[in-house]
Amino acid sequence: MAIEPWVPEIGGQFWWNGVFFVLLFVPLMIFVGKKLSEEHRNYMLYGMGIYQLGVKFANQISPILSDSYILATHLPLQLCSISGILAGVVVFYRKQILLEFLYFFGIVGFIHSILTPQFTGGTSTWNIFDYYVGHSMLFIVPIFLMMFYGFRLRKNAWWTSFIYLQLIVVIVSQANVIIGNNANYMYLAEAPIADNIFILQDPYHILGFELAALAHFYLLDWIARKVFK
Numbered sequence: 001m002a003i004e005p006w007v008p009e010i011g012g013q014f015w016w017n018g019v020f021f022v023l024l025f026v027p028l029m030i031f032v033g034k035k036l037s038e039e040h041r042n043y044m045l046y047g048m049g050i051y052q053l054g055v056k057f058a059n060q061i062s063p064i065l066s067d068s069y070i071l072a073t074h075l076p077l078q079l080c081s082i083s084g085i086l087a088g089v090v091v092f093y094r095k096q097i098l099l100e101f102l103y104f105f106g107i108v109g110f111i112h113s114i115l116t117p118q119f120t121g122g123t124s125t126w127n128i129f130d131y132y133v134g135h136s137m138l139f140i141v142p143i144f145l146m147m148f149y150g151f152r153l154r155k156n157a158w159w160t161s162f163i164y165l166q167l168i169v170v171i172v173s174q175a176n177v178i179i180g181n182n183a184n185y186m187y188l189a190e191a192p193i194a195d196n197i198f199i200l201q202d203p204y205h206i207l208g209f210e211l212a213a214l215a216h217f218y219l220l221d222w223i224a225r226k227v228f229k
Contacts, residue, residue, distance in 0.1 A: 003073045006119045007194050015117070021132050022114050029140050033148060045144055048137050049091025052084050055130055059121070070181075073121060077172050077185035080109040084134055087141040099142060099151050103224065104161040106138030108216045116194040146228045153228075158221035162214055169206075 008014040033041055056076055063069040076085060083106040090098040113135045121127055145151040154160075169188065176183045184190050191205035200208035 003070065003120065003122060005193060006123055008117055008119075010116065010195050018117060018132050019114060022136055025133070026136050026139060029136075030143065030147070033144055041144075041148060045091055045141070048141055048144075049088045051088075052091075052134065052137060052141075053088035055134060056081065056085055056088065071179045072181040072183035075175070075179075075185065077175060078120065079105055079168075079186050080113055080135060080138065082168065083109050083138050087137055090145070091141065094145070094149070094151075096151070096154065099145055100153055100157045100161055101164065102138070103142040103146075103153065104158060104217045104220055105165070106142060107220055108213065110135050110138040111216075112194075112196060112198075116196040118192050118194040146224070153221060153224050158217040162217050165213060 008018075029044075033044060036044060060069075060074065060076070063074050076082065083102060086098055086102045087106060090102055114132070117131065119127065119131060142151075169186065172186045173188045176185055176189045182189075187209070188206060191199050191202050198208050198212040199205055
């Protein structure tokens with residue numbers, strides 16, 4: 001069976017600690033990136049890519065080696081896990097479409113994961129650390145590529161990314177059915193228990209997700225075109 005998720009109280013001390021960490025960590029990483037030479041900035045970006053891919057690999061290998069792997073929990077099929085893999089791949093394989101997917105999928109995941117966190121893989125010290133660092137990099141990596149490497153969104157990138165998201169939704173929803181055992185990747189089987197204004201009650205939560213994604217993607221596209229001209 002899937003590991004029971006845990007949600008910290010919004011506005012509680014744990015929640016504020018996470019928000020303060022992100023508010024310090026993200027600007028600091030971008031500030032350091034601005035101050036570094038091009039060569040050292042590349043090293044910093046590669047380091048973030050290695051971190052993302054290394055953690056995703058370790059998160060698969062560790063429970064396998066300890067004979068505690070749960071298909072309904074440990075597969076990297078949450079949208080933020082998929083975005084984390086993208087954040088690692090795009091660092092080394094800088095393709096336009098991957099950057100666009102990461103920009104939309106990753107930043108939306110970053111915002112809501114920080115404001116309304118839900119821990120699905122346990123609450124060990126490492127899992128909490130990686131939750132906030134890993135999600136922060138979903139924002140930092142695409143912003144790095146746009147600020148320092150000249151990447152820009154193509155026309156209608158928000159809509160193209162939304163259409164591709166539907167393919168991911170179909171694949172992951174089928175994976176939930178096949179795996180069973182309360183598998184709830186991308187929260188397609190059941191609504192998350194996090195306190196989020198965009199979460200509708202079952203079975204309408206997927207419709208809420210779709211409408212929220214559409215609005216977020218459009219807004220993020222507009223912001224990118226204003227900031228990165």
